[in-house]
Amino acid sequence: MATAPAASDAGSKSKLLVFDSKEDLAVSLAKYTAELSEKFAAERGAFTVVLSGGSLIDALSKLTEPPYLESVDWSKWHVFWVDERVVPKDHEDSNYKLAFDGFLSKVPIPPGQVYAINDALSAEGAADDYEACLKQLVKNGVIAMSTATGFPRFDLQLLGMGPDGHIASLFPGHPLVNEKERWVTYIKDSPKPPPERITFTFPVINSSAYIAMVVTGAGKAGPVQKALSDKQTSSDLLPIEMAVLQDGEFTWFTDKPAVSLLQNK
Numbered sequence: 001m002a003t004a005p006a007a008s009d010a011g012s013k014s015k016l017l018v019f020d021s022k023e024d025l026a027v028s029l030a031k032y033t034a035e036l037s038e039k040f041a042a043e044r045g046a047f048t049v050v051l052s053g054g055s056l057i058d059a060l061s062k063l064t065e066p067p068y069l070e071s072v073d074w075s076k077w078h079v080f081w082v083d084e085r086v087v088p089k090d091h092e093d094s095n096y097k098l099a100f101d102g103f104l105s106k107v108p109i110p111p112g113q114v115y116a117i118n119d120a121l122s123a124e125g126a127a128d129d130y131e132a133c134l135k136q137l138v139k140n141g142v143i144a145m146s147t148a149t150g151f152p153r154f155d156l157q158l159l160g161m162g163p164d165g166h167i168a169s170l171f172p173g174h175p176l177v178n179e180k181e182r183w184v185t186y187i188k189d190s191p192k193p194p195p196e197r198i199t200f201t202f203p204v205i206n207s208s209a210y211i212a213m214v215v216t217g218a219g220k221a222g223p224v225q226k227a228l229s230d231k232q233t234s235s236d237l238l239p240i241e242m243a244v245l246q247d248g249e250f251t252w253f254t255d256k257p258a259v260s261l262l263q264n265k
């Protein structure tokens, strides 16, 4: 069972949820996502959802089961990746394959509404192509635009964080964290293999309406503590600390080991 909402010291529109087990976290994440699906389907006639790779996909397992399998209006979903490895879609490193095997193959989202990268292109080409795809979907009204930032405003980004504090393929100390113009960019020297990836930039991540940051395990306690402490300084920020929504709601889905270094948990 969730012991939360517990502390919420990350800002006015930030919530910290701490769960006793991965099972409890998955139950809550499914309910949260299904409620947002209903809200955006009613308000906009579409629900734009961004996925990361990693352990996040396992945490979505409850959405593929009753009651959500039947109750969610999957026909409204449009699915994107916050980052993708530049490998063929059937490669074991592919975030598309991970999401397809663990989630997308189990729910009836129309295949034309699942926006994978063009895996025939180079990293640079795939980033350009993905950005062009997003621009077209903004034009069609599928993806909303943020009037505050001038960047696309995804309804929900479901993200994970690495033990070094990276999110998407935005790594600590890498110049890509400072990208201010592009919507999608590429990296050829990712410290986490494989090296070639495309990634959303911070302006796009931070223009979201909702972010669920799913972080479990003691290996991530350091960056969680840094991100949720009050002692943030303007220099030397980890990527997770740069994820600050302009006008949205940021919810941490964590477990006890992940928050074990927090003072007032």
Ligand SMILES: O=C(O)[C@H](O)[C@@H](O)[C@H](O)[C@H](O)COP(=O)(O)O
Binding pocket: 052, 053, 054, 055, 056, 083, 084, 085, 095, 159, 160, 161, 162, 163, 166, 167, 168, 169, 192
């Ligand atoms: O392609 C990737 O590598 C992922 O999208 C990456 O950003 C991931 O979300 C984090 O590394 C967290 O992964 P874990 O939850 O597995 O630690």
